[in-house]
Amino acid sequence: MTKQIHLAAHFPGVNNTTVWSDPAAGSHIEFSSFARFAQAAERGKFDFLFLAEGLRLREQNGEIYDLDVVGRPDTFTVLAALAAVTDRLGLTGTINSTFNEPYEVARQFATLDHLSGGRAAWNVVTSWDAFTGENFRRGGFLAQDQRYERARTFLETVLELTGSWRGDEIVADKDSGVFLRDPQAGSFRHRDAHFDIAGRFDVPRSPQGHPVVFQAGDSEEGREFAAASADAIFSRHSTKDAGQAFYADVKGRLARYGRSRDSLLVLPAATFVIGDTDAQAAELAHEVRRQQVSGQTALRFLEQVWNRDLSGYDPDGPLPEVDPVVGEGHVAQGRAQVRMYRDPVATARQWRELAAEKGYSIRELMIEVQSRQTFVGSPGTVAASIDDLVQSDASDGFILVPHITPGGLDPFVDTVVPLLQERGVFRADYEGTTLRDHLGLPPVGVPDA
Incomplete structure (x- = not known):
């Protein structure tokens, strides 16, 4: 059976995917950039927009990592604002389970789901990074097994809170306003090794019941967490062989949790460069790679492996003859x-x-090994490649990361999406109103088929 393709758009932070030196590049913090990007994704009938998370600016050699200098605005604030300028597009935010608390996150996502009419999604992540942890009162970090256990119970607790209201528990009265029909509505009690909380959740049941749950870990623990709890898993495996192996592995874990293969979507991140012809696209892709990796950026990448200051080396010269420094301390500080x-x-x-x-x-090597271009070609070539990967079970779709913000999504929406629609593998219009509708997921509380 022909599969329908899922498409999403990642609004990138300033990093080595973004070509911020291009005259077409705009702000990564002004709301107009987020709005234009989201509206392009909605024009293309994409499932959702995705925001990553940055809780601390990365550092290298004791200085702010130059590609991160612009930072990242607060996720919930941006997504709530985008809910007002879009109608159907899903709104997905990365929120850390290591440095937050369940009540607050549950309340924020329930609110976003109400404001957006059922379009909220949560990318559940953990953090191993003590450097980032210094920004928070607990500081430090958790060992990998502990952070995934905390993430599991964190998610479980959030779903308990958002599920503490049932659909028929409030009625409106013209004289007295909204009141509770069931005095237990919103009440909760949760106790485990990480959380001991009790009270009453103050946001009634939202349109989706709870946000769609995404997960982005590639480790054994991350894959198992996704198989047990997530609606979709983000992947870095965008080639056919690697994608098929990841797809088969993750889908193969679902049965032991009583879940069907369709209950978890596999969505790799993917970049693209589109030209009128394949040759033109290849030429443009080469130029984009050179813009993404300047001489100074190449040295920063190399330092992340060599773990030593390489600022005295010529980026157009050979690699250092000395070996990397291996140890706990590192010149680079920060997540990812x-x-x-x-x-x-x-x-x-x-x-x-x-x-x-x-x-x-050095620079030429870094351009080679750091290349992030997944799809390069004419619109027809790109559409055919995407369709082939989805139909061959290398993925269920892709999260597209353009190299220009905010207008970089436009060429894909205007030229590739119509070809996918002609193939009959991508929607001509939205058929539902919620993100669960777009993703083909059953309503909350309805078991998998």
Whole structure:
């Protein structure tokens, strides 16, 4: 059976995907940028807009990491404002389960779901990062098994709170206003190793019952958490072979939780460069990669593996002959830094071999290994590639990350979406009003088929 493709849009922070030197690039903090981006996604009939989270500016060599200098506005504030300028687009926010409390998060998401008419979603994440933890009263960090256990009970508690109201528990009276029919409405009591709370939840049941739940972990613990609890899992595996392996693994975990294969969507992040022809797109993609990785940026990337100050090296010269420094301390501080390099010495050896084979300088090597371009080609080529990956069970769709903000989504919406619609694999219009409708998920409280 032909699968329907799910599409979403990620509003990027300032990072090495974004080409902020391009004259077309705009603000990452002014509301007009968020509004334009969201409205383009809604014009394309996308499922949802996605905001990542940054709780502290990254640092390198004791200085603010230059690609992060603009920061990140508060997620709930931005999504609530976007609810007023969109009608159907889902609104997904990344909220950390390590540094927040269930009552507050439940209340914020229930409110967003009401304000948006049932379009709220929560990307549940954890944090291993003591550097980020310094911003919070608990400080420090949790070990991986503890942080996923906290995330599990955090989510469980939030769903208990949002589910503490049933649909028939309030009635409106013209004389006295809204009052409770059931005196137990909203009451809760939760006690476990992480939380001991009791009271009355003060936001009535929202249109979706609770927000759609996303998860973004690729570890064993993250995959299992998603299989048990999430409606969708974000993935970094956007090639066919890697995508099919991840897809089969995650979907294969669902049965032991009494869930069907359709109850969890697999959505990799994907970048794109579109041209009138494949050749033009390839030429543009090469230029975009050079804009994304300047000489200074190349050195910053290299330092994340070498764990030493490399500012004295020529980015157009060869890789350092010295090996990486291995230890607990690191020149890079902040979430999403360096953790992908489990064995920096082995990584350095592989990079030296690649640089020798291709004759790469430091910058050329970093452009090669840091490339994030998933789809490059004409609109027809990109549409065919996306359709092939979805139909071959490498994914259920993609979260698109443009390299220009806020207008970078427009070429995809205007040229690729119509071709997917012609293929009959993407909606011509929204058929429902809630995000659960868009994702094909059953209403809350209805078991999987």
